[in-house]
Amino acid sequence: MTSDMILPFYQALTADVQALSAQCQATAMDTLGDIRRQALERFSAIGLPTLKTEAWRYSNIQRYLKEFPYELQTTATPVSGDVAASVAIPELDCYQIVLVNGHLQADQSTLPQGKGITIGAMSAHTSAPGFVSYFNEQKHLAGESLAQLNTALFADGLYLELAANTVLDKPVHIIHVYTCAAHAFIQPRHLWVLNRNAAATVIETSVHPETAAVAFSNTVLETVVQENAELWHYNIQQGANSFREVHTTAAQQYKDSRYYHFNFTLPGTPFTRNNLSVALNGSHTETHLNGLYIANDSQHVDNHTFMDHIMPDCHSNELYKGVLLDSANGVFTGKILVHQEAQKTNAFQQNNNLLLGNKADINSQPQLEIYADDVKCSHGFTAGQFSEESMFYLRSRGIGEDAAKALMVNAFSHDITDAVKVPALQHFLQAQIAEIMNN
Structure with missing residues (x-):
């Protein structure tokens, strides 16, 4: 496993998984018991990331785990509607969904209705076709220890599935509220499935009522964009000093699909790690990854992206920009992998940074790994004042x-x-x- 310092933390995780597995066996979620135990075994084999873990060499997550012991948040915590209202986006015409520590607050949410739309709590949709077909099937999650930990421990999240030819008429705004009375380890898990010719725009924002207790969110989102479907996904991360976050998004695209992902990380949270992977499982896909991170004080923001070009005739474009103030630290690791079968790939990646603090720092690692010979690929990095x-x-x-x-x-x-x-x-x-x- 890892160091002795982490051992009590790991023992607590094991006890939590055993308790959740027992709950699953007594409910409609009984099929998840084996999945949880297998995920815990994989997590145990991989271990928590350390500075010796290549993908985490610039991000010391164990520093933040020292703040625990923790309480695993597995039940809903009601909050006032004023909390969600405080982060409403002016003049945005949308469907609003409020999740508190990953749990749907139906009384504060306005869900899209109509034929072809399935949306609600993950715990209520474990027998849905999309869940059965795609939950925990993204191969990029297999090597992510914290994603495996989420699989073992998650309690709930948002399930969204659009049937073929279903198009949402306006954006879905998901407001994540994270709150706790004692140090909490929160494990939201979400799955969004857009079937053939479906289309949606989803906006995520978050709010963190400031408390003396620390909330650590380890979130996993799986998205599936089927043939000729289109997803616009905006994730706006606005934090508080009592919040830490690891956010993992694993997307699968199929033939002729289009995926637009935007990640905005703004000041407030001391530690933010974003893992974003996209598997291009069909030809003629189009992928756009855009990121902007602005960090101040001693904030640490780490963006880790992976574009997996599996099939031919696909296009990807990735642009991440950072503004680092004070003594903030930024990390960008972006990898493009082009398989031998992925001929006629067009892939672009760029990371640009402004260092505006005397002690601000950036570690950037753009990477290309190409096994096809008929491609157009480029990457680049800049840092300056x-x-x-x-x-x-x-x-x-x-x-x-x-x-x-x-x-x-x-x-x-x-x-x-x-x-x-x-x-x-x-x-x-x-x-x-x-x-x-x-x-």
């Missing part, structure tokens, strides 16, 4: 230093925010960026 010439230009026109920095950060992030296709969300993000830089 504001152009002195541009700053002088703005200052000479009467613009203060802080305002000039805000303008330049807005310009730096423009090609990310401009790609957001929901006007209310785009305006919200631009306002958030301006507020961060003006404080």
